[in-house]
Amino acid sequence: MKTTGGMYLLLGLIITTGIFLMSGCSEMKNDFVIPPAETIKVHSQGFENPTAGNFHGNILRNNDWNWSGCQECHGSAPEFTGGFSGVSCGTAGCHVDDRGVAKSIESCNTCHGDFHARANDFVSAAPPRDLSRNRTTSARGVGAHQIHLRGGSNSVAIECSECHRVPTGVFVADHLTPKGGAKVVFGNFSSYETEGADMNANPPTYNADVAGGPSCSNTYCHGHFTGGNNFTPVWTLVGSGEAACGTCHGDVETGNPLPDGHFSFPGIENCQSCHYVTMGNPIAERSSDGTYIIVNRPQHVDGAIHVFGTRRTAF
Numbered sequence: 001m002k003t004t005g006g007m008y009l010l011l012g013l014i015i016t017t018g019i020f021l022m023s024g025c026s027e028m029k030n031d032f033v034i035p036p037a038e039t040i041k042v043h044s045q046g047f048e049n050p051t052a053g054n055f056h057g058n059i060l061r062n063n064d065w066n067w068s069g070c071q072e073c074h075g076s077a078p079e080f081t082g083g084f085s086g087v088s089c090g091t092a093g094c095h096v097d098d099r100g101v102a103k104s105i106e107s108c109n110t111c112h113g114d115f116h117a118r119a120n121d122f123v124s125a126a127p128p129r130d131l132s133r134n135r136t137t138s139a140r141g142v143g144a145h146q147i148h149l150r151g152g153s154n155s156v157a158i159e160c161s162e163c164h165r166v167p168t169g170v171f172v173a174d175h176l177t178p179k180g181g182a183k184v185v186f187g188n189f190s191s192y193e194t195e196g197a198d199m200n201a202n203p204p205t206y207n208a209d210v211a212g213g214p215s216c217s218n219t220y221c222h223g224h225f226t227g228g229n230n231f232t233p234v235w236t237l238v239g240s241g242e243a244a245c246g247t248c249h250g251d252v253e254t255g256n257p258l259p260d261g262h263f264s265f266p267g268i269e270n271c272q273s274c275h276y277v278t279m280g281n282p283i284a285e286r287s288s289d290g291t292y293i294i295v296n297r298p299q300h301v302d303g304a305i306h307v308f309g310t311r312r313t314a315f
């Protein structure tokens with residue numbers, strides 16, 4: 001009995017092990033091999049997709065750009081070399097410029113501006129793309145940035161510092177905190193004072209929340225100077241004539257009055273006869289519709305009157 005019992009036990013063991021081996025082998029293999037990190041989805045779908053609502057850029061923005069928690073799995077900022085997740089912003093191939101060269105997460109055009117521009121292209125830090133990912137000029141975060149920073153048909157480019165206090169790094173005081181209209185702080189050129197315009201009494205002002213769209217008043221550039229029109233351009237009306245000839249100061253050719261202080265006499269509309277440095281010599285250049293072309297853009301909207309070949313900064 002004892003022997004038979006032992007044999008049954010042995011037989012039972014062999015059969016059970018056999019069944020176990022036959023049925024469970026494949027599952028067991030999957031259960032015990034550690035899957036590669038990229039198959040563990042920690043983040044929800046769309047996290048890496050800029051057009052998705054839960055794109056990590058949006059999540060970070062909503063979290064006041066605080067990426068300290070990300071370091072636990074991705075390594076220390078700003079390199080984020082991968083940490084235990086093995087996913088690094090530096091090598092994943094997403095934070096790259098137009099040549100495919102990797103850029104620091106702290107590049108000035110990461111959160112705003114042209115993401116794929118080169119890291120050292122400073123102007124590309126300006127919108128479009130604003131912080132809410134808008135690209136159209138009717139969005140206030142985008143507005144007329146590009147025409148100011150690249151220059152237009154009437155003038156050359158101006159610098160960020162004419163409208164902002166430019167941060168010297170990402171995590172400096174007063175940079176990442178939402179300031180609304182207070183983020184526009186005018187610089188020396190925008191505030192340039194001439195005899196006929198008291199910049200202390202009427203300093204340049206950004207009117208953030210007014211009907212018709214955000215606008216700028218009392219800027220030197222748009223006509224707050226002796227004889228100018230002190231025009232109030234709307235920031236978000238790009239391509240709608242907000243900087244047309246005759247807005248900042250008069251121009252008889254476009255049906256506006258002459259700049260204040262000019263006597264009206266036959267031939268006065270030939271601006272080039274006195275302002276030939278700016279307008280062309282001896283004949284003014286005009287476009288097909290007859291309007292003047294500024295031939296010497298660096299000498300126009302530069303803080304000096306060019307008349308009779310001289311340059312006058314006091315006027």
Ligand code: HEC
Nearest residue numbers: 037038039040041042043047048056069070072073085087
């Ligand atoms: C708990 C660990 C952990 C934390 C915290 C974490 N990640 Fe990840 N992350 C991972 C892992 C693991 C992967 C790779 C697998 C995956 O995609 O889920 C990954 C992948 C990514 C990817 C690649 C896209 C993707 O979905 O595969 C991005 C981008 C990313 N993380 C950004 C962030 C940011 C930004 C933060 C902070 C807001 C963050 N992660 C916080 C673990 C983490």
Ligand code: HEC
Nearest residue numbers: 065106108110111164166169170175176177178179180183
């Ligand atoms: C982590 C994301 C991020 C990075 C990287 C970044 N910025 Fe910003 N930047 C912001 C945010 C957020 C604001 C807007 C704050 C507000 O709404 O007033 C801002 C606003 C600005 C402004 C408008 C003025 C102001 O202070 O609001 C300038 C100019 C600017 N950034 C320049 C830079 C420069 C230069 C760098 C590189 C040194 C840089 N930014 C990098 C997030 C970033």
Ligand code: HEC
Nearest residue numbers: 112122123125126130131132140141148159160163180181
């Ligand atoms: C002609 C003036 C002007 C110049 C020059 C200028 N900005 Fe701005 N900037 C503005 C205005 C106006 C706003 C919108 C403020 C508002 O109402 O929120 C703005 C907003 C911004 C914002 C916030 C965008 C958002 O989503 O809210 C950033 C970032 C910014 N500017 C960066 C720059 C950088 C970088 C430069 C230079 C490369 C620059 N700006 C040059 C006028 C200017």
Ligand code: HEC
Nearest residue numbers: 226227249251252259260261268269270271274305312315
């Ligand atoms: C007969 C010569 C003459 C003609 C023609 C002339 N200007 Fe002037 N302009 C001047 C003088 C002189 C000044 C003042 C310079 C100073 O104050 O130092 C001046 C100044 C200006 C100013 C600065 C603002 C002001 O009123 O002082 C502007 C803008 C201007 N002219 C535009 C024009 C335009 C546009 C035309 C053509 C429609 C034109 N001018 C035609 C002589 C002329």
Ligand code: HEC
Nearest residue numbers: 221222243244245248275278292300301302303304305306
């Ligand atoms: C964005 C505003 C603005 C617009 C638009 C503008 N001007 Fe001016 N213009 C100025 C300012 C500011 C001055 C004062 C002197 C200076 O800073 O160059 C000026 C001065 C002048 C002068 C005096 C000579 C000089 O350059 O100093 C002439 C002439 C002139 N503008 C012609 C024109 C003509 C023609 C157009 C249209 C094609 C035009 N401006 C459009 C802002 C403007």
